[in-house]
Amino acid sequence: MKILAIIASPRGMQGNTGRLLEEVLAGVEACGAETEILSLRTLNVQPCVACDVCHVTGVCNIKDDYESIKEKLIACDGFILASPNYIFSVSAQMKALFDRCNGLIHCMALKGKYAAMVETSGGGEDEEVLKYMERFANTLGANSVGGIGSPVTGIRTFPDEMDLYAKAQELGMDLYRCISEKRKFPEQDSFICGFSFRMSGLVDFMQECWAFEREYWKKKKSV
Numbered sequence: 262m263k264i265l266a267i268i269a270s271p272r273g274m275q276g277n278t279g280r281l282l283e284e285v286l287a288g289v290e291a292c293g294a295e296t297e298i299l300s301l302r303t304l305n306v307q308p309c310v311a312c313d314v315c316h317v318t319g320v321c322n323i324k325d326d327y328e329s330i331k332e333k334l335i336a337c338d339g340f341i342l343a344s345p346n347y348i349f350s351v352s353a354q355m356k357a358l359f360d361r362c363n364g365l366i367h368c369m370a371l372k373g374k375y376a377a378m379v380e381t382s383g384g385g386e387d388e389e390v391l392k393y394m395e396r397f398a399n400t401l402g403a404n405s406v407g408g409i410g411s412p413v414t415g416i417r418t419f420p421d422e423m424d425l426y427a428k429a430q431e432l433g434m435d436l437y438r439c440i441s442e443k444r445k446f447p448e449q450d451s452f453i454c455g456f457s458f459r460m461s462g463l464v465d466f467m468q469e470c471w472a473f474e475r476e477y478w479k480k481k482k483s484v
């Protein structure tokens with residue numbers, strides 16, 4: 262089983278989010294899964310320029326690291342999104358990646374995969390950032406198994422640290438279990454189903470222009 266972790270802190274794995282992510286990965290690895298960390302700090306992911314080329318060809322027109330990240334997302338069994346809280350949302354590095362995934366979202370190309378979320382903050386509002394990342398995973402067609410977020414008490418330290426780390430490891434183990442047993446999340450599945458209807462309708466409406474996505478949905482519907 263292959264788990265991909267994407268960390269969007271400018272401090273990479275050396276920051277607070279990286280510290281909490283380490284514990285989630287420890288849980289995943291304890292179950293025997295293979296992990297890979299992609300740090301957006303060292304990767305080049307430019308903002309989307311709304312050229313719509315990805316909808317037409319299936320490949321982004323910007324020549325940077327996005328396509329290789331996309332291929333890794335498509336190839337993994339599960340993924341972890343880890344971001345610091347920046348003004349009640351994800352960091353700009355993570356948002357740039359989310360926007361670049363617009364073509365994947367139109368195709369709901371990560372359907373059947375599972376994801377977990379990791380977030381840290383200076384002072385709170387952890388839940389709303391976790392929820393936002395979960396919603397993003399759902400728009401790709403993936404189920405979220407849950408998230409862990411916490412304010413910090415200093416550099417790479419947290420309140421009730423031992424309890425937090427135990428929960429983080431448990432989240433990692435649960436990600437592994439969800440993938441193994443193909444666990445169902447009826448509430449998310451109902452959102453995914455509605456969103457799927459919306460995306461296939463959008464692609465149908467744009468079928469003259471968006472050739473790649475038209476063919477993608479045609480194949481998907483015939484399976």
Ligand SMILES: Cc1cc2nc3c(=O)[nH]c(=O)nc-3n(C[C@H](O)[C@H](O)[C@H](O)COP(=O)(O)O)c2cc1C
Pocket residue numbers: 270271272275276277278279344345346347348349350381382383384385386413
């Ligand atoms: C640009 C910026 C914006 C931030 N916005 C918030 C915020 O809105 N709320 C909050 O609680 N903390 C905020 N913080 C604090 C970070 O979320 C916090 O320090 C986090 O743990 C940093 O994680 P990292 O070390 O992995 O980068 C902000 C920090 C920066 C640099």
